[in-house]
Amino acid sequence: MGGPRGAGWVAAGLLLGAGACYCIYRLTRGRRRGDRELGIRSSKSAGALEEGTSEGQLCGRSARPQTGGTWESQWSKTSQPDLTDGSYDDVLNAEQLQKLLYLLESTEDPVIIERALITLGNNAAFSVNQAIIRELGGIPIVANKINHSNQSIKEKALNALNNLSVNVENQIKIKIYISQVCEDVFSGPLNSAVQLAGLTLLTNMTVTNDHQHMLHSYITDLFQVLLTGNGNTKVQVLKLLLNLSENPAMTEGLLRAQVDSSFLSLYDSHVAKEILLRVLTLFQNIKNCLKIEGHLAVQPTFTEGSLFFLLHGEECAQKIRALVDHHDAEVKEKVVTIIPKI
Numbered sequence: 001m002g003g004p005r006g007a008g009w010v011a012a013g014l015l016l017g018a019g020a021c022y023c024i025y026r027l028t029r030g031r032r033r034g035d036r037e038l039g040i041r042s043s044k045s046a047g048a049l050e051e052g053t054s055e056g057q058l059c060g061r062s063a064r065p066q067t068g069g070t071w072e073s074q075w076s077k078t079s080q081p082d083l084t085d086g087s088y089d090d091v092l093n094a095e096q097l098q099k100l101l102y103l104l105e106s107t108e109d110p111v112i113i114e115r116a117l118i119t120l121g122n123n124a125a126f127s128v129n130q131a132i133i134r135e136l137g138g139i140p141i142v143a144n145k146i147n148h149s150n151q152s153i154k155e156k157a158l159n160a161l162n163n164l165s166v167n168v169e170n171q172i173k174i175k176i177y178i179s180q181v182c183e184d185v186f187s188g189p190l191n192s193a194v195q196l197a198g199l200t201l202l203t204n205m206t207v208t209n210d211h212q213h214m215l216h217s218y219i220t221d222l223f224q225v226l227l228t229g230n231g232n233t234k235v236q237v238l239k240l241l242l243n244l245s246e247n248p249a250m251t252e253g254l255l256r257a258q259v260d261s262s263f264l265s266l267y268d269s270h271v272a273k274e275i276l277l278r279v280l281t282l283f284q285n286i287k288n289c290l291k292i293e294g295h296l297a298v299q300p301t302f303t304e305g306s307l308f309f310l311l312h313g314e315e316c317a318q319k320i321r322a323l324v325d326h327h328d329a330e331v332k333e334k335v336v337t338i339i340p341k342i
Helices: 003-020 022-032 073-074 094-106 110-123 126-137 137-145 151-164 168-187 192-205 210-228 232-246 248-256 261-267 273-290 307-311 314-325 329-341
Strands: none
Touching: 022 210, 022 314, 073 137, 073 151, 073 273, 094 110, 094 126, 094 137, 094 273, 094 329, 110 137, 110 151, 110 261, 110 273, 126 151, 126 168, 137 151, 137 261, 168 192, 192 232, 192 273, 210 232, 210 248, 210 261, 232 273, 261 273, 261 307, 261 314, 273 329, 314 329
């Protein structure tokens, strides 16, 4: 393989290898630069879904570099800014995201995986990148990490999917993972970071009615987590239940759920406002859906211990009426609008 042509191929291969290895050096160098924390940017409001737009035509995923040596050894010869450093605040472009996705798919180093997921999650907070990551085939690459045995990696993968799910088109690809996320949420440790991240993703995925039916078989589990979880978990479960309660097609499933009678304690006056307002709204939404013309015209049979019996019982009515004297004006206002529905 001698001559100018052979030398040209070798030079091209070396150049491609150095360029394609961009992220691994930065990730490994970042590990030596100290313990600066990398925060996940908060996702856009789940109630304000927007369709991301791509910037021009995107190329396919890059092929594995053909140069010799390891990625790490090649990478250490470059001097690019550390894109996974928390202080690096620029939005990555399509080429950089492509390299980061390839890195995430190819490495087995848990520290590098976690840092790559954080960077992708941060960039997925921007609508343009939500579309770019999808078009680069990034959603299944990220979603594959929710199977990881490392709980911190599972959490970061769920956080990244949470930001990606703000885009309606992305939800079409993410929906195939809903059942797996539900299993992790209801079988994993209570109040864990993974559980909260999973609940947040499910909340985003149920802002519209399109995928709510996929949670039908998990409604009773949601109420169980609601009653046993801490304050943060309770609030997140209620956000999810409120999404479901606004959809008349989900009303019967909600009312059939087997719910412990301790649920009614959430209507006590001493309950935190952020929880109390949401359980009052849950009651209101379900009542509104029941009054929609033609819905549940033939009333199904609800078993004792179901949410239907709890919400239509005298104890629930008494607790809600007692809240008319609540010290918080917003709670009182909500109760005044509900009392005529009791």
